[in-house]
Amino acid sequence: MCGFDGPDSSMNAPAHTANCPKCRNAMVYVAVTPHPVVPHMQRTTFVCYACNQTRTYMLPVAEAAAK
Secondary structure, eight states, X not given: OOOOSOHHHHXXXXXXXXXXXXXXXXXXXXXXXXXXXXXXXXXEEEEETTTTEEEEEEEEHHHHHHO
């Protein structure tokens, strides 16, 4: 599974950066899409090419835009 380093760092990490917890390589920001149910949220997707996995985070639109 790929994602931010941990629960504490995900709150402080910029919306366009993430590290893979499995291999520690930088993940690549690939997409941001609207949340399918909650209008004030968006899905931010990253891919780790070393592990060939994706990770999606749900962020409030205002928080993601501010970072």
